[in-house]
Amino acid sequence: MNPWLLSIPLAYLLGSIPFGYLLVKIFRHEDIRATGSGNIGATNVARSGAKGLGIATLLLDAGKSFLAVKIALHLAPGNYDLAVITAVAAILGHVFPIWLGFRGGKGVASALGVILALSPATAACTFGIFLVVFLLTRYVSLASMIGSATFPLFGLYFLPQRTPLVIAGLIFIPLLVIVKHHQNIRRLLSGTESRFGKKKGE
Numbered sequence: 416m417n418p419w420l421l422s423i424p425l426a427y428l429l430g431s432i433p434f435g436y437l438l439v440k441i442f443r444h445e446d447i448r449a450t451g452s453g454n455i456g457a458t459n460v461a462r463s464g465a466k467g468l469g470i471a472t473l474l475l476d477a478g479k480s481f482l483a484v485k486i487a488l489h490l491a492p493g494n495y496d497l498a499v500i501t502a503v504a505a506i507l508g509h510v511f512p513i514w515l516g517f518r519g520g521k522g523v524a525s526a527l528g529v530i531l532a533l534s535p536a537t538a539a540c541t542f543g544i545f546l547v548v549f550l551l552t553r554y555v556s557l558a559s560m561i562g563s564a565t566f567p568l569f570g571l572y573f574l575p576q577r578t579p580l581v582i583a584g585l586i587f588i589p590l591l592v593i594v595k596h597h598q599n600i601r602r603l604l605s606g607t608e609s610r611f612g613k614k615k616g617e
């Protein structure tokens with residue numbers, strides 16, 4: 416079977432598994448979309464008081480998209496055009512899951528997973544930037560956006576192929592992540608964004 420026809424729909428389907436939503440529903444019988452920021456991501460799951468489920472959400476959301484890209488690279492070794500388009504499909508699955516009326520997450524953990532599969536060095540550098548901004552500000556959203564913004568630079572440096580499709584993917588992924596943070600941007604500007612591990616107002 417043509418690896419494109421297999422990898423891309425599979426990536427969307429894997430990406431669209433809303434682990435944060437499912438874990439909170441199964442273990443706490445709550446709808447994560449009704450608490451905190453309303454996001455289905457690891458940060459909001461942890462914020463809702465379920466630290467362990469937050470960590471599990473991060474690992475599973477990153478893991479599903481990591482797997483999607485690894486499958487593409489397995490079916491078509493060295494084809495980074497396919498790998499990057501598969502990466503985009505997995506993130507689109509997470510951000511626009513058919514199961515939740517196309518209202519999904521912000522794509523941070525799923526982007527981390529695809530980057531790890533595409534280029535571990537790029538993932539390490541992007542995560543490093545994330546960590547510095549997070550430790551300085553305690554804003555996960557700001558760290559995610561600044562990490563995203565630097566990702567194309569590291570990707571261009573470390574990825575073995577720089578085709579037009581690869582470059583387009585490297586630019587599209589952070590744009591999507593940042594656009595999905597529009598409410599966080601508004602809260603950051605008005606000083607009402609919540610800092611990780613702190614109650615409102617601290």
Ligand code: NKO
Nearest residue numbers: 452454456457458459523526545556559562563
């Ligand atoms: O609830 O709106 P919220 O405050 O939850 O959430 C904002 C947050 C949404 O994202 C998540 C996933 C949290 C993952 C945190 C650790 C992952 C560190 C990886 C950073 C690398 C950045 C990669 C982006 C590349 C395009 O932001």
